[in-house]
Amino acid sequence: MATGIELEINGKGYLVNYPPDTPLLYVLRDELGLTGTKYGCGEGMCGACTVLIGGTARRSCQIPLGAALSKPITTIEGLEKNGVLDPVQQAFLDAGAFQCAYCTSGMIMSSVSLLEANPHPTTAQIVQSLQGNICRCGTYTRIIKAVQRAAETLKGRSK
Amino acid sequence: MRKAEETFLPEPERYEFRAMPMHQFALGRRDFFKIFGAGIAVFAVAKEVSAMQETAPGPHGFHNEELPEEIGAWLHIGEDGTVTGFAGKAEIGQNVRTSLAQTIADELGVAVASVRMVLADTALTPFDAGTFGSKTIATITPQLRRVAAAARDLLLEKAAREWNVPADRLVAGDGKVSDPATGKSLRYAQLAREAIGARKPPAEDPIKPASEWIVAGTPVPKVDAREFVTGGHRYSTDLRPEGMLYGKILRPPSFNATLISCDDSAAKAMKDVVLVRDGDFTGAAAPTVAAAEAALRSLQVKWKELPQISDQEIFSYLKKNAQPSKEARFRQAKGSVDGGLAEAAHKLDASYTVAYIAHAPLEPRAAVAQWTDGKLTVWMGTQRPFAVRDDLADIFHVSEKNVRVIVPDTGSAYGGKHTSDAGLEAARLAKAAGGRPVKLVWTREEEFTWAYFRPAGVIEVKSGIAADGKLTAWEFHNYHSGMSGIETPYVVANQVTEYHQVPLVLRSGSYRGLAATANHFARETHMDSLAGRASMDPLEFRLKNLAEPRMRAVLETGAKAFGWPRQKSAEGQGFGVAAGYEKGSYVATFAEILVDRKNNSVTVKKLLEVFECGAIVNPDGLRNQVVGAMIQGLGGALFESIQFENGRISNAHFASYRVPRFKDVPEIEAILLDRKDIPSAGAGETPIMAIAPAIGNAFSDATKIRLTKLPLRPELHLQG
Numbered sequence: 004m005a006t007g008i009e010l011e012i013n014g015k016g017y018l019v020n021y022p023p024d025t026p027l028l029y030v031l032r033d034e035l036g037l038t039g040t041k042y043g044c045g046e047g048m049c050g051a052c053t054v055l056i057g058g059t060a061r062r063s064c065q066i067p068l069g070a071a072l073s074k075p076i077t078t079i080e081g082l083e084k085n086g087v088l089d090p091v092q093q094a095f096l097d098a099g100a101f102q103c104a105y106c107t108s109g110m111i112m113s114s115v116s117l118l119e120a121n122p123h124p125t126t127a128q129i130v131q132s133l134q135g136n137i138c139r140c141g142t143y144t145r146i147i148k149a150v151q152r153a154a155e156t157l158k159g160r161s162k
Numbered sequence: 163m164r165k166a167e168e169t170f171l172p173e174p175e176r177y178e179f180r181a182m183p184m185h186q187f188a189l190g191r192r193d194f195f196k197i198f199g200a201g202i203a204v205f206a207v208a209k210e211v212s213a214m215q216e217t218a219p220g221p222h223g224f225h226n227e228e229l230p231e232e233i234g235a236w237l238h239i240g241e242d243g244t245v246t247g248f249a250g251k252a253e254i255g256q257n258v259r260t261s262l263a264q265t266i267a268d269e270l271g272v273a274v275a276s277v278r279m280v281l282a283d284t285a286l287t288p289f290d291a292g293t294f295g296s297k298t299i300a301t302i303t304p305q306l307r308r309v310a311a312a313a314r315d316l317l318l319e320k321a322a323r324e325w326n327v328p329a330d331r332l333v334a335g336d337g338k339v340s341d342p343a344t345g346k347s348l349r350y351a352q353l354a355r356e357a358i359g360a361r362k363p364p365a366e367d368p369i370k371p372a373s374e375w376i377v378a379g380t381p382v383p384k385v386d387a388r389e390f391v392t393g394g395h396r397y398s399t400d401l402r403p404e405g406m407l408y409g410k411i412l413r414p415p416s417f418n419a420t421l422i423s424c425d426d427s428a429a430k431a432m433k434d435v436v437l438v439r440d441g442d443f444t445g446a447a448a449p450t451v452a453a454a455e456a457a458l459r460s461l462q463v464k465w466k467e468l469p470q471i472s473d474q475e476i477f478s479y480l481k482k483n484a485q486p487s488k489e490a491r492f493r494q495a496k497g498s499v500d501g502g503l504a505e506a507a508h509k510l511d512a513s514y515t516v517a518y519i520a521h522a523p524l525e526p527r528a529a530v531a532q533w534t535d536g537k538l539t540v541w542m543g544t545q546r547p548f549a550v551r552d553d554l555a556d557i558f559h560v561s562e563k564n565v566r567v568i569v570p571d572t573g574s575a576y577g578g579k580h581t582s583d584a585g586l587e588a589a590r591l592a593k594a595a596g597g598r599p600v601k602l603v604w605t606r607e608e609e610f611t612w613a614y615f616r617p618a619g620v621i622e623v624k625s626g627i628a629a630d631g632k633l634t635a636w637e638f639h640n641y642h643s644g645m646s647g648i649e650t651p652y653v654v655a656n657q658v659t660e661y662h663q664v665p666l667v668l669r670s671g672s673y674r675g676l677a678a679t680a681n682h683f684a685r686e687t688h689m690d691s692l693a694g695r696a697s698m699d700p701l702e703f704r705l706k707n708l709a710e711p712r713m714r715a716v717l718e719t720g721a722k723a724f725g726w727p728r729q730k731s732a733e734g735q736g737f738g739v740a741a742g743y744e745k746g747s748y749v750a751t752f753a754e755i756l757v758d759r760k761n762n763s764v765t766v767k768k769l770l771e772v773f774e775c776g777a778i779v780n781p782d783g784l785r786n787q788v789v790g791a792m793i794q795g796l797g798g799a800l801f802e803s804i805q806f807e808n809g810r811i812s813n814a815h816f817a818s819y820r821v822p823r824f825k826d827v828p829e830i831e832a833i834l835l836d837r838k839d840i841p842s843a844g845a846g847e848t849p850i851m852a853i854a855p856a857i858g859n860a861f862s863d864a865t866k867i868r869l870t871k872l873p874l875r876p877e878l879h880l881q882g
């Protein structure tokens with residue numbers, strides 16, 4: 004059976020007792036109550052479960068617990084700092100880039116990762132890097148606008 | 163425990179799988195104030211119940227004498243001035259929470275942010291037949307307006323008494339009643355403090371006409387949007403009540419398979435596992451999903467499977483198995499089609515098909531159920547909480563009063579969350595779990611397999627036009643897919659329209675727009691072919707045969723914005739148009755595509771849509787809905803189809819069932835016509851209808867190849 008696995012999530016340490024092949028998604032949601040990360044397919048095909056592992060967007064449904072222990076993990080719950088939303092969150096809010104919003108956590112996490120790697124993405128680059136995220140409600144055009152808006156904010160900040 | 167849920171022959175308008183039972187409302191006036199505190203409560207009585215709840219037969223009696231019958235909505239103003247609106251509708255991403263709050267804010271004269279909406283909770287909100295058919299805006303909005311107006315009048319009267327002045331010189335707004343003559347004012351909170359009581363709004367309330375709306379009619383962001391960008395909102399799938407177990411259901415390997423034997427000794431021996439076997443229902447609940455899955459895996463099961471037809475044979479099957487029309491409404495006829503064909507200068511017969519498609523809501527079907535002292539509570543993403551409550555009461559033989567269904571704002575539905583399935587399954591498991599709540603979340607594969615589909619169909623059209631392009635004959639037969647949007651909007655003296663029922667092959671039900679998408683695809687594709695026969699511009703041909711002014715308006719507006727007729731500026735370019743109306747709203751769609759024969763690819767470059775649904779309540783929300791429907795429509799138009807063979811779905815995953823993604827999205831322009839003189843109609847469905855024919859017609863414009871099947875898969879038609 005499982006022995007304790009140490010995880011660092013949103014800056015906090017957790018010790019969980021799960022078999023190391025358990026997908027990270029289920030531990031986040033069921034064990035730790037971090038339900039902002041969503042289940043959409045469990046097959047790596049929809050992006051609803053996206054989290055940052057070491058700053059890079061990963062599909063948590065495809066990451067076994069054992070592979071997640073060495074790097075810090077950030078979930079949607081970890082973006083807001085002292086009551087202030089991350090610029091990407093704020094941009095989604097301002098652009099109204101959702102309907103049912105079930106895809107929103109995954110979209111935001113993927114976008115944070117994109118902007119981290121590429122602070123000034125072209126539309127084509129945004130499309131390319133979010134291609135794995137499904138929004139079944141079809142709010143894609145607003146999501147692109149939100150990412151562009153967030154890029155603007157970040158640009159203003161780094162000056 | 164399962165009951166026969168579908169009638170053998172489905173209803174042509176598949177909102178319902180079965181008739182609605184009668185309803186009773188459990189909350190009395192005294193309970194109401196117990197829960198919400200003192201203050202003012204106003205209850206709206208629907209004037210036209212038949213119009214309000216199209217599927218609910220007969221009046222709904224309420225138990226408690228103190229509450230008026232036929233309640234559609236109510237409102238409470240607390241002693242602290244908080245305003246709470248109650249409606250039975252569910253929030254499924256269509257932004258109803260916001261537009262209803264806007265409506266109340268407008269009529270009552272308070273800020274949107276100070277209005278809280280309680281939605282879709284069978285213990286707290288008024289009965290509602292369901293959130294579908296684009297009904298919310300048309301039915302609940304006026305009722306909430308009426309209750310809010312009555313509450314406002316109550317506050318005005320109260321202040322008038324207080325100051326001993328005539329009420330008609332006072333004004334309500336900004337959360338207070340003021341007297342312009344004296345400059346005095348009283349906040350609603352102060353006024354509500356002593357005004358304990360309930361009021362039924364008078365039949366003729368002064369309701370603001372759309373031209374006087376202040377908050378409604380303006381773009382307002384989703385009211386609780388912050389919860390959604392922080393991951394804080396709890397969908398049904400996210401709930402984790404104390405002591406909760408996770409459920410899993412044993413699914414047959416194929417549709418209609420029967421269980422021959424099941425050795426469950428290993429599962430029974432597992433610690434902490436609740437195993438339930440009840441007729442053809444087998445499921446397990448355990449402290450983790452993995453443990454519940456392990457229990458089901460340990461079962462030694464034998465099934466008897468049946469050979470069943472495949473997607474390859476479906477269309478000939480549907481034609482062959484059509485039932486003679488039993489109901490008069492299935493067939494509409496006027497004039498003589500034979501006569502009309504005899505007059506025609508050009509005749510055209512064609513046949514069209516549409517595949518089964520899946521809703522694939524990103525939040526799968528899910529429910530949490532808990533039994534406490536013989537009472538059942540179910541949290542579930544559904545469009546029909548009251549119907550689910552009745553199903554649960556029925557199946558578990560308890561009174562409706564002992565069942566409460568609560569709908570957390572849901573990860574969308576598109577017509578796909580009408581049935582009780584996940585709730586029934588979770589409740590059955592929970593019944594054996596000794597008071598512990600059980601959560602059941604369908605996997606994506608279960609979603610694609612055990613939910614229901616938009617039905618496949620065959621449509622046959624016979625038609626004739628005169629030399630000048632006027633329609634002389636129109637005969638339209640829809641097999642199986644449904645009656646929505648079946649009637650032609652074009653003027654033709656000789657016509658027959660008929661819907662043919664066929665027994666279900668795959669489990670089928672509502673889908674955004676119902677059969678209107680299939681019927682518009684066939685009709686608008688056919689109209690385009692006819693325009694070709696008449697050597698006329700497709701738009702001109704439509705306008706020539708169209709009297710309906712609202713449909714003309716969307717077409718003409720779109721033509722102007724799109725620049726129709728457009729000159730081709732590149733090889734492989736094609737332009738198409740399609741239009742229609744349904745459920746009180748009108749749509750015209752213009753498409754530009756680019757065909758690249760060298761690379762065997764077809765790209766939709768631009769979609770322009772003009773949409774009109776009467777007076778617009780929330781332009782921002784409406785635009786979001788319209789664009790969303792356009793993008794969703796792309797999937798059904800271009801590539802979505804359910805494949806099946808021998809009772810198994812062959813593409814039950816996002817890897818094999820393709821849905822629109824970022825790269826599929828063309829340039830999109832949505833033009834909303836605001837008709838303040840026309841009552842608001844719903845907008846969630848109609849914008850999807852004309853996407854497929856507009857794209858198909860553009861493809862034909864580019865290639866002279868006519869596509870008659872949905873999905874179009876245009877790239878497959880380029881070879882040779």
Ligand code: FES
Pocket residue numbers: 041042043044045046047048049050051052053062063064065
């Ligand atoms: S849930 Fe992980 S990609 Fe869909």
Ligand code: FES
Pocket residue numbers: 100101102103104105106107137138139140141142255524573574
């Ligand atoms: S907003 Fe519903 S899935 Fe994206």
